[in-house]
Amino acid sequence: MSHLVADDRIMLKHGAGGRAMRRLIEEAFLHAFETDPEVPAGLVGVAAMDDGGAVRLGDRWLVMTTDSHVIQPPFFPGGDIGRLAIAGTVNDLAMMGAPDILGLTCAVILEEGFPRADLERILASMRVACEEAGATVICGDTKVMGKGELDGIVINTAGMALAPHLVRDGGLRPGDRIIVTGTLGDHGMAVMATRHGLALDLDLRSDVAPINGLIRAVLTAAPDAITAMKDPTRGGAASALHEMASKSGVGVTLDEAALPVRDAVRGVSELVGIDPLLVANEGKALLGVRAAAVGRVLEALRAHPLGVDAALIGVCTEDRPGMVILDTGFGRRLVAEPEGELLPRIC
Amino acid sequence: MANLLEFRDxxxxxxxxxxxxxxxxxxxxxxxxxxxxxxxxxxxAKFGLRSAFPRRLNVIMGPGCPVCITDQPEIDEAVVLAQQGARIATYGDMVRVPGTAGSLADAQARGATIDTVYSIAQAIDLARETTDEVVFFATGFETTAVATAAVILAGVPKNFSILSAHKYIPPVMEIVAEMPDTRVEGFLAAGHAATITGWGIFEPFVARHQLPVVVAGFEPLDILAALLKLVELVRDRAPAVVNMFPRCVTREGNRNAQRQLWQVFRPIGGRWRGIAHIPNGNLRLRDEWAAVDARRRFTIDLASLWRHAPSTLARQCICGNIMAGIASPADCPLFGGACVPDSPVGACMVSSEGTCRIWHQYGGVPNLGDVTCPI
Known part of the structure; x- marks a missing residue:
């Protein structure tokens, strides 16, 4: 009978970046916030469901985004919730074509009893991430809630940046190539291995990093060749590519042999039976690139320390719009959009 | 990984x-x-092999999911035991499989204690930590039944017993081969089960039904090579057992494991969900293990559950035909709509081994034979 009681309560799957979350946003949030059916020109609003919103200012665009961060455990190999909170917002701005950050906000909600030393460690890590991104936190807010009313710490960051041209997640055209800026699945696998105490003798590290510098480099090298961008966070590359393909009205075919995946991630993925395509990344981007510019884009990416593993992984087709197909080398299969949580609360 | 890649060339x-x-x-x-x-x-599904099969080759998944073929009354026994106060330890998938009047998950919501475990060893640990009666709801084919047998032979805590829903594969192949609607001309046998039973166990089947059986491993090359051998045997009208997984499987199998299996279990007839009554298809504890057999240790009042009629949706479920190989998930009006992994109607959508769940996970199986990646 469970199908009859679905969806009158918020479940973990509604925050997992997959189909259930998209449905909740469409049915509840868009209904509340999108009052004007005619979105004015010069505005990218909530209905676009892009990485950020944007308002036209003269000949440029002011891009804004906000992101709340909850993760268990708050410290993990390769990063912590503070670094994640800066990278998450900076990367969302960069994905809109706005890598030069004007300013960030930081709101922290703490649970009574949270160790002061942990808070300071998190803040120090945020400072380092800000320096890497060339960004500054210009205002903030602090709240404390009673013990048990919150699990440790929640951090919200918001950010603003100016873009000369917007890059949207729905701009793919048939014939465009798909490039990923580095290895897939590192963040989610590192967090999962830590959380489940998988005592593996493997070097699993989150890739969490602000990548606005990398994106600036590629936008400079090939300013007109980038047709779409999205960072494959929750729901992994599978979810991001589904969204890009369906908004763009194209099909996407991926070459599995070309997907950059570290051996350690591949090993755990075999062990636990989770496809690296479904696993979150926090320092990567998927780019739609005009075919003629692939060489230039790869060269610019690989010249940057955060882009050395960049790879051409797929192609956009007119056929099968909205579908993501994986060529495994043995045959073809669909890459399904993840439904709910593989790993709750990882970013 | 180097080892795996050898079989993924x-x-x-x-x-x-x-x-x-x-x-x-x-x-x-x-x-x-x-x-x-x-x-x-x-x-x-994972390697997209179906798109590489020739158009006139039809590879059907039969009753190969132990969770899926666990019959409703077996689920009901576990639910009733849980409601009577026993602590039920079982594998995650079993918790969500619907019985006549709900699943173990529903029993848990009503206050019963259900523990999800990854192995019988974990269930034993649980029994050692409590004075409650712990019942391990044991499912799986002969491969997992061997693990259950080994644990019982090693001795279990006094408050521990087994509710066996273990199944035995060889007899169901006979039933499928004899079904009037069947189109099956050969069987691919599971390599891991054959490591225990040995490939020789299929010889009487081949002699009786004149259908070939090929034992196969689980890497893409294993499967393709085994299917090729099977089609060749069909083509040459040469029914035989061929072992295409020789790196693990021998003719005799694991004699020690077989001895343990039959020391603890005996095969009896019983229903496989949605399929048929399968003579010798169920593994039940032998009389000498009555003390650890939950069915003999407790009185299980099943009648109390059976006033419930199955739901309208459940009556539309075609899991049985899918497992018998005479229908595919694409033929089911509920597949992907009313029946999804989050709210499964039939057992085939619950288990990670179920046909419907696998097809759903890999986006259904549309014809992708003509798609190529031109990068």
Missing amino acids: PIRARALADALARATGDVGREVSLMHVCGSHEQAI
Whole structure:
């Protein structure tokens, strides 16, 4: 009978970046916030469901985004919730074509009893991430809630940046190539291995990093060749590519042999039976690139320390719009959009 | 990983796929083959092998998911035991499989204690930590039944017992072979089960039904090579057992494991959900283990559950036909709509070994035979 009681309560799957979350946003949030059916020109609003919103200012665009961060455990190999909170917002701005950050906000909600030393460690890590991104936190807010009313710490960051041209997640055209800026699945696998105490003798590290510098480099090298961008966070590359393909009205075919995946991630993925395509990344981007510019884009990416593993992984087709197909080398299969949580609360 | 990659060489895979197309062409008509293992279906779906099969080769997943063929009354027994106060320890998938009047998850919501475990050893640990009666709801084919047998032989805590829903694969192949609607002309046997039973166990079946059986491993090359061999046997009208997983499987199998299995279990007839009554298809504890047999240790009042009629949706579920190989998930009006992994109607959508769940996980199985990635 469970199908009859679905969806009158918020479940973990509604925050997992997959189909259930998209449905909740469409049915509840868009209904509340999108009052004007005619979105004015010069505005990218909530209905676009892009990485950020944007308002036209003269000949440029002011891009804004906000992101709340909850993760268990708050410290993990390769990063912590503070670094994640800066990278998450900076990367969302960069994905809109706005890598030069004007300013960030930081709101922290703490649970009574949270160790002061942990808070300071998190803040120090945020400072380092800000320096890497060339960004500054210009205002903030602090709240404390009673013990048990919150699990440790929640951090919200918001950010603003100016873009000369917007890059949207729905701009793919048939014939465009798909490039990923580095290895897939590192963040989610590192967090999962830590959380489940998988005592593996493997070097699993989150890739969490602000990548606005990398994106600036590629936008400079090939300013007109980038047709779409999205960072494959929750729901992994599978979810991001589904969204890009369906908004763009194209099909996407991926070459599995070309997907950059570290051996350690591949090993755990075999062990636990989770496809690296479904696993979150926090320092990567998927780019739609005009075919003629692939060489230039790869060269610019690989010249940057955060882009050395960049790879051409797929192609956009007119056929099968909205579908993501994986060529495994043995045959073809669909890459399904993840439904709910593989790993709750990882970013 | 180097080991795995040896069996995932796309160039050799293409050569095998070409040979498979030729052999199927030689037969000159549609050929239907059945595998009886969820892990085979997982591998076929994950590697996209179906799109590489020749058009006239039909590879059907049979009753190879132990969770799926656990019959409703068996689920009901576990639910009733839980409601009577026993602590039920079982594998995650079993918790969500609907019985006549709900699943173990529903019983848990009403206050029963259900523990999800990854192995029987974990269930034993649980029993050692409590004075409650712990019942391990044991499911799986002969592969997992061996693990259950070994634990029982090693001795279990006084408050521990077994509710066995273990199944035995060889008899169900006989039933499928004899079904009037069946189109199956050969079987792919599961390599891991054959490591225990040995491939020799299929010889009487082949002699009786004149259908070939090929034992297969789980990597893409294993599966393609085994299917090629099977089609060749069909083409040559040469029914035989062929072991294409010799790196693990021998003719005799694991004698020690077989001894333990039959020391603890005896085969009896019983229903497999949605399929049929399977003579010798269920594994139950022998009389000498009555003390650890939950069915003899407790009075299980099943009648209390059976006033409930199955829901309208459940009556539309075609899991049984899918497992018998006479329908596919695409034929089911509920597939992907009313029946999804989050709210499954039938057991095939619950288990990670179930056909419907696997097809759903890999986006259904549309015809992608003509798609290529031109990068």
